[in-house]
Amino acid sequence: MAAGTFGIWSVLPLLVAIVLALLTRKAALALFIGVWAGGAIYHYQDSTALLTTYLEDLGIPAAEALSQILGIFVAGIWGLVQSTTWVVESVGNSVFNMQIVVFCFLLGSAVAMIWRLGGTHAVTTWATNHVDTKRKAGLAAWAIGLLMFFDDYANSAIVGTTMKDISDNLRMSREKLAYIVDSTAAPVSTLTLSSWAAFQLSMIDAGYQATDLSASETPSSFVIFLQSIPFNMYAILAIAMVAIIVVSQRDYGEMLTAEHRAAATGEVTGEDAQPMQDVKEELGEPNLKNPRLRIFFVPVLVLVAVMVAGVLWSGYSPGAGYYEIIINADYASSLVVSAVAMVATTFYYAYRLGLQSVSESVDTTIEGFEIMMHAVAILVFAWSIGEVVSALGTGDYVAGYANAFLTPEILIVIVMIVSAFMAFTGDSWAAMGALTPIAVPIAWNLTGNHTMVAVAVGAVFSGAIFGDHTSPISPSTVLSATFTGADLIDHVRTQIYYAVPVMMVSVLLMLIWGYGNPIWGRSIWVAVALLPLGVLMLVGVVYGLSQIDADRKDIDLATIRDVDQSSTSETPLHLDQDHPLSDGKQVDNTPDTD
Structure with missing residues (x-):
């Protein structure tokens, strides 16, 4: 069946995978079930059509209605075969x-x-x-x-x-x-x-x-990339948020x-x-x-x-x-x-x-x-979800609804939200790959302004990174949990409390920039000037929410800050005089030649 004909059903496999991952804490199993659900949806109409033809040939009454019910089971089996194909293709074809x-x-x-x-x-x-x-x-x-x-x-x-x-x-x-x-x-x-x-x-x-621009009218993609950086506000403010959290040693929510x-x-x-x-x-x-x-x-x-x-x-x-x-x-x-x-x-x-x-x-x-x-x-199952999204036309379905509400002012926010959703369903690169070629011509056709193209590009990137940070099926999220030895679901549940405020502040700053155009025009420098305001807002969020949450949980914030390091290891690391890393005599005095 052609992509783009599944409507709201194209979103269901993603919801199944994400909800099951959060409820069961079995991310691999949840992702595979999501892929399986996608396969079943992909083949359901083909299954019912096949059954209807077969039952009618047998002369069974109410063949069409019966095929709608039996089609669920046939699609489930067919979908299982399809899901294994997608899993193999997600690695074998890439x-x-x-x-x-x-x-x-x-x-x-x-x-x-x-x-x-x-x-x-x-x-x-x-x-x-x-x-x-x-x-x-x-x-x-x-x-x-x-x-x-x-x-x-x-x-x-x-x-x-x-x-x-x-x-x-x-x-x-x-x-x-x-x-x-x-x-x-x-x-x-x-x-x-x-x-x-x-x-x-x-x-x-x-x-x-x-x-419809000719080659001579098309600006350098590198110039547009540079101009998009101040509008990639989520990425900039996410980095700032990490510094705020680390320096202040104030946490809230699950963290x-x-x-x-x-x-x-x-x-x-x-x-x-x-x-x-x-x-x-x-x-x-x-x-x-x-x-x-x-x-x-x-x-x-x-x-x-x-x-x-x-x-x-x-x-x-x-x-x-x-x-x-x-x-x-x-x-x-x-x-x-x-x-x-x-x-x-x-x-x-x-x-x-x-x-x-x-x-x-x-x-x-x-x-x-x-x-x-x-x-x-x-990782493999997360990539397989990407195969499901492509086959069911999920991105086109979401983008189609977004296009109905676009104006130059809210274009930025809509693009960010759509990009975030697409990245949340699997991978930020897939979101950028699908949405950037759409957002660029839309921004140009709405405004005829290359700065707005850069804004749209920055919005795509911002949304994609946010979607990554809030999704348990994002490859970058999986790898961050892997190399730090964290539980994947715990990582997502704690990080989302910080990602959402950063995204909200980014959207607010984008709206201020967009609706302030009559005052300052489409100036890139205004976006640069708004970023420190965003940092101050995040400082306020961190200090406010940390105190509120600490009071609610009856936790003294001082108890989670730096403690006496000598008491922090399960096995104290006091060094003997002859330990190779001590300040005393080394066990091996041979000069290092390697």
């Missing part, structure tokens, strides 16, 4: 998706190796003396996230892997770390020259191709409950939580024979260095500038190669320091694959 799967498995192997070789223990011990407060840990995670702007998946992997054990030692909840990582990674990637920018620029080009639990009990995950990965539980105790900081930091640095080198190499062509390199780079391949280099580095240290044989390292690598199985399963 080189990019397969590369992300391989990257996740390899990164799991690297994490397992670093744990087994004592690198995680070493960095946690080091952090005891250097990153000694939750505020410092939060700011470190936020700052590293800003620096790792080139790709959100790599960002989540690097920051989550680096900061997880440090934050655990300081009794920061895994939900809080997952929020810091998730609300920094995608937003900063969509504001800079990154893998996101490359995709965004191609979508802007596609949008302008749908207008306040999580932080109070972690501070009071040391339990960094909830009692019923199902962490996306639990390295200690699955890999056992590490080898503490010779824990070294470089076992942790060097592989991470290799990951970053090879990733950057891969981007420059794959995007380079004779005479190409930085802009052309960024646009033409193969980010997914660079991620895979960098992960291979990271694993190879851990193998080198295992051999160089005599901590594991090659055979033992291979076994550890395979165990690393296993700790990522849950996350990869959810």
Whole structure:
């Protein structure tokens, strides 16, 4: 059946998946049932038509009415077959998706190796003396996230892997770390020259191709991208919100409950939580024979260095500038190669320091694959939901209703809401890919103004990031929970309390800009000036809601702030005089030549 003929039914599989995920906390199962429901809906009319023909040939009375009932069961069976096809196609037909799967498995192997070789223990011990407060840990995670702007998946992997054990030692909840990582990674990637920018620029080009403008009248997609940045308000304010929360150490909603639990009990995950990965539980105790900081930091640095080198190499062509390199780079391949280099580095240290044989390292690598199985399963099913959305024409159905209410002033908000919904149903890139080529010609036809095109582009990006941050089936949300060791549903439930106010403030600022046009025209600088106002509004929201919620829950906010670090670890990390990381005599005085 052709896409776009399913109407309101096209939304049902998404609702089924999301509601079941929230109720059962079984994200993979919920997503598969959502895909199955999509398959059943996709084949229901074909099933009833087939049954009607068959029953009429048999001369059975009321064949059409009976086929409507029996069609549900036939469509269920047919839909199950279709759902398995979509699951396979979501990976098998996409080189990019397969590369992300391989990257996740390899990164799991690297994490397992670093744990087994004592690198995680070493960095946690080091952090005891250097990153000694939750505020410092939060700011470190936020700052590293800003620096790792080139790709959100790599960002989540690097920051989550680096900061997880440090934050655990300081009794920061895994939900809080997952929020810091998730609300920094995608937003900063969509504001800079990154893998996101490359995709965004191609979508802007596609949008302008749908207008009646000639090539000489069409502005540079890069110029439109730059002009869209101040209007990508959700991304900018989400990054600011993380800083406000970390610096003020004020939480509210589910996050306040999580932080109070972690501070009071040391339990960094909830009692019923199902962490996306639990390295200690699955890999056992590490080898503490010779824990070294470089076992942790060097592989991470290799990951970053090879990733950057891969981007420059794959995007380079004779005479190409930085802009052309960024646009033409193969980010997914660079991620895979960098992960291979990271694993190879851990193998080198295992051999160089005599901590594991090659055979033992291979076994550890395979165990690393296993700790990522849950996350990869959810990723695959989330991509499969994207197949359902495409087949049922969900995006076209939602966009069709939005078009009926468009005016230049509310165009921005409608585009943000539609983009958020489309991203919420699966993936922000899919939302941007579907909506940007529509929003660009609409903005141009309504106003004949390129600034409004940039506004529409910024609105698409803002909505897409917000949809990601509030969806339990978004790949970036899944990966943020994975690399921080958080429970996926707990991550979404805590983050949504911060994402919604940021989105509301962003919408308000967009409306002020839009309806203030008679005063200041369509000025980009007015949007820039409105952003500090948005930050002040978020400060007020955080301080107000945190106090109200703390009073309601009878929680003293002081109890969830930085505590005495020496009491925060289940196993105190006091160093003996001869410990390799102590200030005293080292066990191995051989100069490091590696």
